[in-house]
Amino acid sequence: VVAGIRTPLKIEQLAQDMPEVYAEFAAIAQRLEQHYRDVQDLEFTVEKGKLYMLQTRSAKRTAAAAVKIAVDMQADGLITKEEAVQRVEPGQVVQLLLPRFDPQAKADAEAAGRFLAKGLNASPGAAYGKAVFDADTAEAQVKADASARVVLVRPETSPDDVHGMLVAKGILTARGGATSHAAVVARGLGLPCVAGTEDIRVDEEGKFLTVIKTGQTLREGDDISIDGSTGEVFAGIIPVVEPNYDEETDLRTILGWADDIRRLGVWANADIPADAERAVKYGAEGIGLCRTEHMFFEKTRLPVVRRMILAPTLSERQAALDELLPIQQADFAGLFRAMRDPQSGEAYPVVIRLIDPPLHEFLPSYEELLVEVTHLEDAGNAPEELAEKRALLQAVAAMREANPMLGLRGCRLGLLYPEINVMQTRAILGAAVDVAAEGISAKPKIMIPLVGFVTELAEVRRQLEAAAADVVQSSGKTVDYKFGTMIELPRAALTAGQIAGVAEFFSFGTNDLTQTTLGMSRDDAEGKFLLRYVDGLPKLDVNGTPFKDADGKAELVKILKVNPFQTIDREGVGRLVEIAVREGRATNAELEVGVCGEHGGDPESVAFFESVGLDYVSCSPFRVPVARLAAAQAKLAGEVRDK
């Protein structure tokens, strides 16, 4: 039964047919599992009544099985808690916590005959949306309506499809395996993908798909649902549900053990109380990044923010800021209330980053205004509206930037408009005073973004300590707060020894640090060349003819192994992180050091952060369980290495 030509018999058959052989096999199996201390995948054969063991290896298992086996084996005394923690892959935790089809809705869909086909589970998670058969249409639909949900359906994908993949909720292809373009890119984007669905035929021209066996068809705009964790494809919408973490008892057991093992703190990035509550539920011990400007984008607040930005005088700007102060203060109080240890009730730290994005991000789009003004000019019938729009266009034009990521943002804003920073500081300290009156303690940490020079930070700190002193004086309460900075520019990392003289904590903003160190704007790079670097470029001769391998397949040149925005680039960005940690701590031994870029939730990156001795990682609430497990595994791997 080795060659796989015959369908193997069930093991119960053996017990019935050859009880002695079965007993021998069971004993061997038990010994092997005890020896390897893991569930084994055994190959054997029986020839003329004699048992031959052919091969044994650790069995492949689903995410749920991996967690259950690890907990059970620890309970049976076969493995230690440390071993149990190492038996679960961080990616499996991701799978357990990804959105999945609502089970009842899925059962209904099956009963209603809406199951279409099963392909390869190429990138986990469930998604639904309108079927779209080319990338341009996908892009156009989402551009026209940002809330549009599309699932991109292709025979297979190529780099020309990436702009459509970037806006899709999920990807379905008829051809290609786990390392096909669609699969690699989708995993890179964290997007559900079912690939190689050989049972369907995709007609690009006609814009429809056909299920080969049944002849069922789905046309452009028809609803479709896919599950990248199972490979299933359904017609119509199957609503997706968030997994219920509270019911994942085994997972919570494993993660509890991981908490006992890990050295790294695990915090979360959260801007609003609901996110903070979810973060605490998933085990976060602090907020590593609260982006205060996200509060500015709310519909009722945006007009006030715009008034503040466009104010022609300082007093008008101050009036708008005075309106924003109580709103921000209430937001921060909500975060402080949520961020407490669920057992002890003690305050968790909350790192609040002062305003970061360029102010023009809060204003209407230049291009839209330009079109409106042009229409009004052509119509010539609304001179007042035209004058008003023109004035706004001019104001927006004056603030536009060639490269906004590298422009007037971060601490540069606070240095030119200190009144914004002062308002935010008053709101943070004021919120701490407010919750103290409710008997709730708070641990605010004020974080300054995009610092490149210690002189920038020193001046901001001077201003903000004055504002803090003002709140303390007028309220009569003291507030325990800390003052620190993001390290997200190469220069900040290279001069961390100076900066640590003014900062009480560092938080590595590895998203921006990756953008500047690599000279890649993520918005532009991923769509235009970066995913192709990971995917591999065709190897061409001098006339543009592709080289082919022995099988006639076009050879590819891989420029990058992984997307550096997903897994930290150790040699470049990582080297800067190492320099900054070492030289920052040399200046200030008390310096607290964390990371709040997306890398904080990536297991490979977490291993790196453990190795350079960060104090904590902070990631999106959904990645907190992954980070807890990865931090424990990194600690254990470090101990093995150190032996």
Place this chain on the structure above:
Amino acid sequence: VVAGIRTPLKIEQLAQDMPEVYAEFAAIAQRLEQHYRDVQDLEFTVEKGKLYMLQTRSAKRTAAAAVKIAVDMQADGLITKEEAVQRVEPGQVVQLLLPRFDPQAKADAEAAGRFLAKGLNASPGAAYGKAVFDADTAEAQVKADASARVVLVRPETSPDDVHGMLVAKGILTARGGATSHAAVVARGLGLPCVAGTEDIRVDEEGKFLTVIKTGQTLREGDDISIDGSTGEVFAGIIPVVEPNYDEETDLRTILGWADDIRRLGVWANADIPADAERAVKYGAEGIGLCRTEHMFFEKTRLPVVRRMILAPTLSERQAALDELLPIQQADFAGLFRAMRDPQSGEAYPVVIRLIDPPLHEFLPSYEELLVEVTHLEDAGNAPEELAEKRALLQAVAAMREANPMLGLRGCRLGLLYPEINVMQTRAILGAAVDVAAEGISAKPKIMIPLVGFVTELAEVRRQLEAAAADVVQSSGKTVDYKFGTMIELPRAALTAGQIAGVAEFFSFGTNDLTQTTLGMSRDDAEGKFLLRYVDGLPKLDVNGTPFKDADGKAELVKILKVNPFQTIDREGVGRLVEIAVREGRATNAELEVGVCGEHGGDPESVAFFESVGLDYVSCSPFRVPVARLAAAQAKLAGEVRDK
């Protein structure tokens, strides 16, 4: 005569009135000048027939005097050539080589009574243009017509004027000294500036200036000429002339000595043969940067370049490239013919950078197209033109980028469109073969921009060596070329040890390296906050009230001492340069290392490049003499330090 209350008498008067005292004075003066080996500024007094020497110090002198004195003193045996070289400040060389008024035209203007006033010579160089009295108008005029020449005239300048200063040919202010905002910013921008012209009154509202003594007025749009080297202001246009380097005999003598002393090579950045010839005249020993794309912007070529970019198929793109090939080849041949040692005729190296800017820079402006399409839509009378413009708009939209500096450019282009790189390589090698047929040897060096990963460079090198081999084979001639890369991303510097395994030379692109390391887009930063950082920000209390010093003047907080785009930031960018030089040479001991950013012509930066052991600096042709002197001084300073 010490207090400066009385007007001193001429020295000849002393010889006549008190011959003994004069003889004694002359002897003392000679001893002092021999002792200090420099021209002295002596203060003395005569009381009751007795000479009292009060003070002696090295005399201040004009640029021309400094050079003449140094050469004369060496001829007199008072100082060595090394000392002579140290007696001239690099800034004085700049002054001697800046554009100045045409002397005849200036004499005519004086004779015609067009001299208006004399202010402070705040930033050297001469300029003419239309007088404009506010920054917005200056900006609007230059936006409307890029060839417009405006001189910004202000009572004094503030940060709100910077956007106008950025587009002006010169600055004139009525108030403020050598460290006023106008003076500091103008020197920062290398822009002629006459400041503190107390004899004129500037009426902002009325948009005119009045010469107080004469009552003459100049209104907005009137021509005006200023000389920032002398402080003179004239009505009307006085044409400016380039200085005649050949006639600057003393300067050439000093620079000849500098050449004997310096270790650093001095090369120039030049894109066309005329620039290359000027560079050789000024003493450049190579081209450190030829920007090939500048050739693409020429009017007759741009349509071909656009056809290449918008080509829907590879074969159409190849057809456009085939048209560009002979044109580029002829350009390169012109450079090779120009770049030879004027004495020996031997070839100087020519570093040619392959295409670098994002391709959308060659296409029509998105905003202009958007307005055109909107007009056509409103008119509704030209459906064909509308369809055509819409298609072009869509093509341009697809190529737009959020942050073009960090987008699809540099080697990323060549990796996605290798046919462009192949064409340029064929043109370079082909040009070398062409000039060889004329008996002229060439030393081309092919330079790849914006490399971040060694894998990028390795793949480009593979392609280009194949293209080079093709040229060699088809021509039957060998060409001596080298293959190297720019180091202009932090990651390239941090992984230079890897990259040097594939590159034969490095050239630091310190403009882009400064932009990425500091996270500052120069276009956005200088106008919006960087010059204010240098200038100083008002120190405010928590309520926005400025702190005042004892004299009631607002206190300023200086964030930066100098503009890092002018003088290299040693602690950040410089540290990366040091790392890259050290680790690059550790991998490849033969590695040639230079710099081709604007810092290559800045004396303080040249001193840094000497200290880290670069092989050469490359700067604009006009800065070559400055760099020659600065390189010699840096060498001498290093020798003193090493003792």
